[in-house]
Amino acid sequence: MLIVRHLRKLNAPQRLQLNVDQTRRALSDANLQYDKDPQPLFTDAETQRLLQSMTQLQLEKVFRKRTVADNSTETKFMTTAQLEKEFLLTIEKAKKLLQMPPVVQIKPDTERVISKDPALKDFDDSKYVFTDISFGLRPSERKVVVRDVDGTLSYAPLETQKRMNQLYFPLDGRKSYTPRMFSDKELLQRCLDEHKYEFVLDRLTVQYEPYETEFHNISAKVFTHLNESKQFDLLRSTRHFGPMAFFYAWHRCIDDLLYDMIRRDYLYNAVQLIALSYKIHKVPVEYGQTLSQLEALQPTPAERALEELRSCLQKPSEKGIEKEIHAAIGKTEQDFTADELSLKFIEQYIGSEHALKKVQLELAVQTLKELNLEKLQLFKGLKKAHGVQAS
Amino acid sequence: MSLSPASGIGRFYKHSAKIIRFVRHGCANRPFYHIVVMERRKNQHQPVIEQVGSYDPMPNATNERLVALNTERIRYWLGKGAHMSDPAAELLGIAGLLPVHPRTYMNAWRNRKAAAEAAATEAVKSAETA
């Protein structure tokens, strides 16, 4: 509520009544739901690419030391070529670890009766639950049927089905009861206040199926809390960043995330986020061209990681002076052109009626521009001083 | 005694009579059954050819009796001409895999009758006290 008030104060004159209403509803209501099936939009190839790129691939974070029973490492001698090959394999592995939990609609529980036999009424004093344990079936394909005391044979409700699956084919980490962290609201709130977002979401993915009501409620709660505390960096380069960005884009509250991205100088991601929200809400703005231009300028995560590896292996004397300048400033010429392009796109978004926190965003963009200008001047100066040809 | 694996260790002749039956595990006052395929002539605690399911006859906290059936293998063995023991046939009938066993209908009828009689005597008693 406080944020909404703050927001209203910030852009009182230019706000659009419709959008503010939607955001107010979005932020005050903890149980945000997807009002229609988000699946086609989420599984769309372009959306997936945008979300994956936004997630970023920080290898230290993906392969951080985990406290698991076996975290042994292997040490090997390799040639540089072997090492690079192995490194590319590692990146593939990292991508697998960043697999996003699917975003699907809540599945309603339908009763499906197979047969009714009134002659079987009272055949026993408790019902029978039959589970098919045939080898090689997936959990969703596994048939669970219930014979009720009154003789009806029907497919089991989802809750029973999940329980039986867990009983006969346990999923590692899932509890057969609801963990107190999820059943007790205060404990969940405490976890969120301590910023254990990744832990809560990890546990949520293990404990619940993506189509369950609890999954939607709790993840919505986590994302709204995250939007208020603005600790987006905690989820960056984890598997939950994609669904989070999708959630914000869907519920028209991307501005805080956008601000965070601009502040951290992830302009490409900011452009992608805006493009995603345009795509979801079918806003008639041409974003494809900017995106493809930017994509051409950006190295893929694999290339970037490989580059880093190579620079680690090289001796400092072997590096060219140009690379050293890049390393000192942190940006290349390509980056500067990309920044210019994306800043233009972002400013266009801020100017449009879709942005809600205009003042804040404008300020961030302004600061970044000044910083970039300084860097550019330094870059040019250094180049000139070292006598590197301007290409 | 450790349990034999589900893809049993029991030895059998090719043309001997096989049967799908219960084997009682669990302990005193706590029955638990494995549904297994074994040679008909053998004692229930001999090694089995294959385990095809389990049956817990004691209702759990939500008042359900849990049965697990490897339907694929059951159908295979039935197709091979395996026999069925009566309790196993009853259970598969309740599961809807086979036609409902006549004994299940008999039990249901008896239970209904007993319940109706109990209700009648209860009604008479309450009428007397009133």
Added chain:
Amino acid sequence: MLPLARGIYSTLTQITRNSRVSLHTASAQHCKAEPAAENETPAEDEEGENAKDSASDPKDRKTVIPVETSIRYLKSAAYKTTYGDEFVWTQYRRNHKGMFAPRKTRKTCIRQGKISTGNPCPICRDEYLVLDYRNTELLKQFISPYSGQVLSYSKTGLCQKSHLRLTVAVEQARDCGLITYDVPFREYDYSEYYGKKEDSKQ
């Protein structure tokens, strides 16, 4: 001789009472050196009323210390002077005859509300260390930073009863989300949620 010994014993117990580490053998020396730590003890007021009967017997463990007191104690200066930056179990050594310690630690240190041994385990020797799922600071000292599991009693020297209570408390704390751990990775089969059609598209 006897009265003299008793006198020494009573002064010794007085000192140990004062510094609130009644039977912490390892710290007996620097307890004497820093008796000023007494004032910081969080349990000062609770201690007041039953000071008489428990002061007469330092081995008494009948009074139940609330968890909140224990949590405050772990943050206090008294705790700092006793244990420093080390874990509560690092300084503890088991007493045993021969070269090798018995495989298991003793069953319990406290019998009938009294310490029944001369070398009680790290939890039992300090009555303000309460094993409870809310007392996360204490529980974290017993969790391995490498495997995330509860450390074995052969390493920490806890008695069997304390160790059982510790494992229960850690499990409860994990269930409540008070202690984080690495949740096993769950790989999703997308076709299970989006149907086969999506599979062929990708």
